[in-house]
Amino acid sequence: MLILECPYCGVTGEETEFHGGGEAHLTRHGPGSSDDDFENYLFLRENPRGVHFERWRHVNGCGKWFHAARDTATLEVFGTYSAQTTEPPQDIKDAITAKRPGWSWREFK
């Protein structure tokens, strides 16, 4: 069972306390954007086998949205961090690099 720590209230809980919200760090493209941008934003996903960044919500807790860095093949959680950011913070990237040298995800590595 997946165990996550909410970066807001500090509670560590099993996955039943949280709700997955899909891929993180999507750039929203709305009216006026190109078809490619809109398709990318709305439908296309990284879906990697390995390092992944995603959104979670602490539904049965403080209710806040946050981000998690996780390995989709092993379910190892590298860390959770604030949702108020457009890219993973350096300490999360370092934590991933320590365990998965050479990782990359979209433009991050």
Next chain:
Amino acid sequence: MYQNHDETIPRESEPMRRFSAFAIAREAARHHSGWERHWRSPTPKKHYDAIIIGAGGHGLATAYHLGKDHGITNVAVLEKGWLGGGNTGRNTTIIRSNYLQDPSAAIYEKARSLYETLSQDLNYNVMYSPRGVIMLAQTEHEVRGYLRTAHANALQGVQTEFISPQRVKELVPIINLEGPRYPVLGGLWQARAGTARHDAVAWGYARACSDMGMDIIQKCEVTGIKRDGDKVTGVETTLGDICCNKLGIVVAGHSGVMAEKAGFRLPIESVALQALVSEPIKPCMDVVVMANTVHGYMSQSDKGEMVIGGGADGYNNYTQRGSFHHIEETVRALVETFPMISRLKMLRQWGGIVDMTGDRSPIISKTPVEGVFVNCGWGTGGFKAIPGSGYAMAELMAKGGSPLADEFSMWRFREGKFIDESVAAGVAH
């Protein structure tokens, strides 16, 4: 266990001996010494007209129809694990075609109708059992939804009917109509739906493909896809490079991984979906029952095990096991619906990686890379579609288009042309 690269069977071997009542009698008389290996395990050639990645049901059915319908037999099917060891061997074997949207009904009904004669066509007993499938309506919303589906099916030529709770009870005596949360208000009944032996479907296709001279190569992982500009030229594998003119990617949960190697992205997310079986008991239920509101479905295998479909994980993963709490939710729902199973022991639980699209419909499509085709996105319900999927994918690869596949293009999302089955069957199916 299979052996890889068995050279004891020459490439130009005798045609496979056919299975028949006479063959059984013959083998009974000589201590079963004459049964043959069902397919060859050759070393890969340098070049094939077409390569299919993925020796599951859909990949093998694609290869089979390439040969049978289009005369393309210089084909290799590459499999990183063992044949039929992915979702083909992990599903709950349900076959039905009572979908809402016309393109879905067309391809699923094509598949169901091909299943009817598949054992004869392949000369391999796939144990197709048209025992009937009931989808329970347990809310007013679901009643209206299934009435709509029944009307749509009538127009599509798919035989289904909406039945009363009393008829449900006649068909399924072990059901509890007055459940504690959701009483049974009726059901969508498809009498010619049912089950088949999932492994036999893969094995039967593999045997037929091998018999046509195709190479099925197991334990051969594709590590890269080679391109010349925008055109595919071959694949890099753990057994060396292999060239091809056309490439079919039929790898279900790993479609996103393979698409990345080819240089494009897919509107697909992969999650683990679970199933479990009970200890075998005497026959107690001779139809398939799906209870979508409470999230559970069940049928009884010929061995007597109750085969139970569970829930999908709520986050991307590739673990082939799934989360514990889904088992509890599924079992709780089924004990409500079938109180007699509360004392049953569960024997096995497993997971498969399903490839989910946004509209819960598959993708059978050309791709941005010339010569590369994808067949994926079957999500939680691919087994039922195997023969139709292979039929359409082969036509697409051979001719560049297929009436059954055209609506399932990977570009339908950007064009807003969804085939939205998520309303009709949003849960496991």
